[in-house]
Amino acid sequence: MNRTHVNCTVNGDDVDFLAADGISLLDALRDELGLTGSKEGCGTGDCGACSILIDGKLNCSCLVLAPEAEGAEIVTVEGIADGDHLHPLQQTFLEGAALQCGICTPGFLVAAKALLDTNPDPTETEIRYALAGNLCRCTGYDKIIRSVQEAAVQLREVAK
Amino acid sequence: MRYVAPTSVDEARSLLVDNPGSRVFAGATDLIPQIRAGRPQPSVMVDLKRIDRLTSVSHRDGGWAIGAATPTAALTANPEFATMFPGLSEASGLIGSDQIQNRSSWGGNVANASPAADSVPALVANDAQVVIASAGGTRTAAVDEIITGPGQTSLGDGEFIIEFTLADMAAGTSDAYLRIIPRTEMDIAVVGAGVRLTMDGPTVAAAKIVLGAVAPTAIRVGEAEAALVGNTLDEATLAEAAEAASAACNPINDKRGTIEYRRQVAGVLTKRCLLIAADRAQNGTA
Numbered sequence A: 001m002n003r004t005h006v007n008c009t010v011n012g013d014d015v016d017f018l019a020a021d022g023i024s025l026l027d028a029l030r031d032e033l034g035l036t037g038s039k040e041g042c043g044t045g046d047c048g049a050c051s052i053l054i055d056g057k058l059n060c061s062c063l064v065l066a067p068e069a070e071g072a073e074i075v076t077v078e079g080i081a082d083g084d085h086l087h088p089l090q091q092t093f094l095e096g097a098a099l100q101c102g103i104c105t106p107g108f109l110v111a112a113k114a115l116l117d118t119n120p121d122p123t124e125t126e127i128r129y130a131l132a133g134n135l136c137r138c139t140g141y142d143k144i145i146r147s148v149q150e151a152a153v154q155l156r157e158v159a160k
Numbered sequence B: 001m002r003y004v005a006p007t008s009v010d011e012a013r014s015l016l017v018d019n020p021g022s023r024v025f026a027g028a029t030d031l032i033p034q035i036r037a038g039r040p041q042p043s044v045m046v047d048l049k050r051i052d053r054l055t056s057v058s059h060r061d062g063g064w065a066i067g068a069a070t071p072t073a074a075l076t077a078n079p080e081f082a083t084m085f086p087g088l089s090e091a092s093g094l095i096g097s098d099q100i101q102n103r104s105s106w107g108g109n110v111a112n113a114s115p116a117a118d119s120v121p122a123l124v125a126n127d128a129q130v131v132i133a134s135a136g137g138t139r140t141a142a143v144d145e146i147i148t149g150p151g152q153t154s155l156g157d158g159e160f161i162i163e164f165t166l167a168d169m170a171a172g173t174s175d176a177y178l179r180i181i182p183r184t185e186m187d188i189a190v191v192g193a194g195v196r197l198t199m200d201g202p203t204v205a206a207a208k209i210v211l212g213a214v215a216p217t218a219i220r221v222g223e224a225e226a227a228l229v230g231n232t233l234d235e236a237t238l239a240e241a242a243e244a245a246s247a248a249c250n251p252i253n254d255k256r257g258t259i260e261y262r263r264q265v266a267g268v269l270t271k272r273c274l275l276i277a278a279d280r281a282q283n284g285t286a
């Protein structure tokens, strides 16, 4: 398999890596860059556990080829906290018990951040549609939705 | 396997000619899952998204040119487009999740040729044409001439879709698309219905009705269209159109729906789409 040299930024840092052309960006993030926050649940775009932001847009990294990342700005779950300060979504997920096994959590956090970045005051229905590409087999979703609502309130307070 | 991202149509064309077994892609939301499920790996994956024309959306001289690799999220978020083609915009917006929307393209939806592809009935109802890059230059075709069967297209070796063209929606005309899936989001259409109507006051002046997921390809229901033209959308006319839509179906039985269910739902969705499109055509969506 051909290998391509890829330059991009991940969570604000310039990175470069060598990727086999057929591997997914998810595998490159996990195996080449050691960023194992993003998970592979399905590898077919159905579960959202691999969600990342590419140039600000929510994507399933399992459906992106690693060389496609050339020149892109990538944000993974590792990049959403501010140093030691958890992102409000991370804090409300913890406090609201929005996770059990946790494998879906990184994807939900990134997808919820993508939503709140563009829509700071979503309705419950909007949240449910925005997170429809993320599956959770443990929580039954309600605690996730409520945690996103709470984080949205906190983020709006901060923005005031 | 090799990944290449050409920046011009010519470069992409040469790559395809020079590399047997190569394959174009846009969002890869069909292609990567298919490869993971065991379909042969292309020798070269030709990424179309770095060619400007393939991701640009332009509206001028009474029509639209929409790059075949444009993510559907860029179309549903384009107010001018979504207002002029509400049904086509809704159909495009039904594809997958937000994650999928940021990648899925019309070019992929059409070339993948799934009978259940959501954009297809709405594209056909709106007479969408495609500009195709072929070895000799370019050629044009209607969307329904591209799809010939499940997973089958009339695109030749080395050919790919550059862009879609649409004429502006005429006065008194609008469209609608509805689908039925077993859940609210993230499933494949059991039946999809795309309709475009031109209204002259309360009377139907022109109609196009296209059904998805009820036959090997999207089908146009000429009998239902004929039942409408010259009539108002009263109960009897709607019932006749719905019956013609049900009769035109040639569906399969599968886990998502039986033949009987698909036939009946095709009629119901046709009726609902007609009422939505008529209301939009008469009252304007702008």
Ligand SMILES: Cc1cc2nc3c(=O)[nH]c(=O)nc-3n(C[C@H](O)[C@H](O)[C@H](O)COP(=O)(O)OP(=O)(O)OC[C@H]3O[C@@H](n4cnc5c(N)ncnc54)[C@H](O)[C@@H]3O)c2cc1C
Residues within 6 Å of the ligand: A044, A045, A046, B023, B024, B025, B026, B027, B028, B029, B030, B031, B032, B033, B048, B068, B069, B094, B095, B096, B097, B100, B103, B104, B105, B106, B107, B108, B109, B110, B111, B112, B116, B117, B118, B119, B155, B159, B160, B161, B162, B186, B187, B188, B189
């Ligand atoms: C989780 C999930 C949910 C989905 N939900 C839906 C849904 O609700 N409705 C629906 O209709 N589809 C759905 N799909 C299928 C898929 O997302 C769509 O068909 C999408 O429009 C494909 O576009 P793409 O750009 O990703 O195609 P790609 O995967 O890039 O390409 C698909 C095929 O088309 C060919 N191709 C791509 N671009 C061109 C071109 N310009 N010219 C010629 N050939 C080309 C490729 O070679 C390939 O064979 C879903 C997929 C996933 C993974």
Ligand code: FES
Residues within 6 Å of the ligand: A039, A040, A041, A042, A043, A044, A045, A046, A047, A048, A049, A050, A051, A060, A061, A062, A063
């Ligand atoms: S691992 Fe990417 S969507 Fe499931």
Ligand code: FES
Residues within 6 Å of the ligand: A098, A099, A100, A101, A102, A103, A104, A105, A135, A136, A137, A138, A139
């Ligand atoms: S917490 Fe286990 S899948 Fe969501």
